[in-house]
Amino acid sequence: MKIGFIGAGAMAQTLAYHALRSGHQVMLSNSRGPESLAAVATRFGCQVGTSQQAAEFGDVVVIAVPLYAYNRLPKEQLEGKVVLDLLNYFPHRDGYITELNSSDTTTSELLASYLTGSKVVKAFNSITVQDLQRDARPQGAADRRAIPIASNDAQAKELVAKLIDDFGFDVADGGKLSESWRFERFRPAYCVAAPKDKLERILASTTQDTVVADGHWLHTRYV
Template structure:
């Protein structure tokens, strides 16, 4: 069971393990840093220099595309989540386009306030290497599926029945928001992330690598390279990452779960996710 797998992950983190052992994306969010600084690609081996040591992953057919220093990030939704992620991404050196359903004229002040571009939803999709969905759950059905194929898509959406109305499949635990979105956007490389932190904390809770009070954020997805991109963003924003597993495991840090907006260091987050029940 995947819960057992998460518990084993937590035990390995708590008890210490050899640096050469890589558990899925279990690289403390450093993949992004290493790849954007100086990735070494030798055959099918990605070499990540971290803390002056070498970590490596062997995977047939794996390509070292985790993330680059500069990415084009398109954000759909200009509320608290969209604006906060845009600000952090701009500060990290990425090129950002913010969009919403009302059009760029409604976002004219964001260009100077955040230092990002603004555009229509279609323009943000076409512009981006990475797309952040920061809209109410009821809005995802209006997104044009063809534009998302092959792109990394961050699902930062949470289900609030008070706002979105009751959705039986979610209420009964039959699916997750990310799986619903994946069904609507076939071919998109979806990662559940940035949904389990308050935006005020995203703005102020980041800490430098190695800080004793550095916190961790969860993610889930089916594409290892896409998850490495998101882990890299977490790292740039001042957080470690913890991989909760495939996309369908994103329920472990959805609303009303113990890890939801309850920030913890990486070990404590691993323990919490492993102990979470549906």
């Protein structure tokens, strides 16, 4: 599969590593242009381009930018595409976004409200980049952890679920984008290392009132 990346930082490079390792084609992009990615292209043996080119390239396009840049994405080139949404909301970095602070919407719905023609799938927001580097396991491994996923589009969700499996993780179904608050920051499922069945139980038992301290995953592992 062809995977375009908008953003070429820590998360994009780690996912690109897993994608290339599992036989996919990759194009990375950032805000400064492809020239700034020459060394990365050589190191990874992947293509680089502008954000517009990465969007056009990908069967799946990974959005690996800070949330504050969501409404600068190449909307036209992302029309009809499966968009993999990694975004998390950090007010100190992203600015104060009223709808997110009031929990009226999810970060994914905010992205989908901008990318109206795209098939948004939320995944990989709920694992730290360090864990993404070290926790990938082959299918069937006893300590294989799961990644929560949400989308309103069943086919797009299935496609991203296949990628998650290729990258070395099981999938925990988190429902639709409107339900993806269950694995946003300050929720028990967020960044927690857990197998599929445990993570799905955590997601199901999380209510709007279930809140945990920042960094809780550092002292909570189930695999």
